[in-house]
Amino acid sequence: MNIQPYKNTRRIIIEPGEFYVSTQQEVISTLLGSCVSACLYDPITKVIGMNHFLLSQQHNQKKNVIITQAGRYGVHAMELLINDMLMRGATKKNMKAKCFGGAEILHTAFEKKDHCSIGEMNVSFIKEFLTFEKIPIVASSLGGKIGRNIHFMGHDNSVYMRKIDQDLERQIQKEEKNHLNKNLINQKEQTQNTSTNRIDFW
Numbered sequence: 001m002n003i004q005p006y007k008n009t010r011r012i013i014i015e016p017g018e019f020y021v022s023t024q025q026e027v028i029s030t031l032l033g034s035c036v037s038a039c040l041y042d043p044i045t046k047v048i049g050m051n052h053f054l055l056s057q058q059h060n061q062k063k064n065v066i067i068t069q070a071g072r073y074g075v076h077a078m079e080l081l082i083n084d085m086l087m088r089g090a091t092k093k094n095m096k097a098k099c100f101g102g103a104e105i106l107h108t109a110f111e112k113k114d115h116c117s118i119g120e121m122n123v124s125f126i127k128e129f130l131t132f133e134k135i136p137i138v139a140s141s142l143g144g145k146i147g148r149n150i151h152f153m154g155h156d157n158s159v160y161m162r163k164i165d166q167d168l169e170r171q172i173q174k175e176e177k178n179h180l181n182k183n184l185i186n187q188k189e190q191t192q193n194t195s196t197n198r199i200d201f202w
Helices: 071-087 118-132 166-191
Strands: 002-006 009-013 019-022 027-032 036-042 047-051 096-101 137-142 148-153 159-163
Touching: 019 071, 027 036, 027 047, 027 166, 036 071, 036 118, 036 148, 047 071, 071 118, 096 118, 096 148, 096 159, 118 137
Parallel strands: 009 027, 096 137
Antiparallel strands: 002 009, 019 047, 027 148, 036 047, 036 096, 148 159
């Protein structure tokens, strides 16, 4: 997490695996490739929050991604964000969401015809999760082939987005690859405490 001055307030830049909640008129920013960010806000209490997550593996399209092993990380990321917002005074019934990311820029060597890409899986997850939690998505830019740079504005709950260039996209691909491998390593260690699990990319 990186904090920078921005006009009369602060800009908080979050990385994969992080989230940030505020009751101030701050700006929360992040860069997204295959990852997804949920920008949640309570328009009554003025609490805002954003996360940045990448599900840890792929799943078969026939399964509900929320209940798969891959979905566990996303559920954890969303629960952390929502619970922190509730602690700051937000009310779940008032929450609204704006969702971004899930581009198809990260592909794994075990991707098969009957599996989603990482980006598609992240998009499916966030839609399923928010529907289950009855939090409406009032705006979104999900999927596609190009990464995004987003800025969540605390003073009016707007989100400014721009597509990223190829150089920045390559940087994000590298970061997401490292983050995905880290998730798989942690997952393997927690279940079997064996040697490192690795994914090859093309």
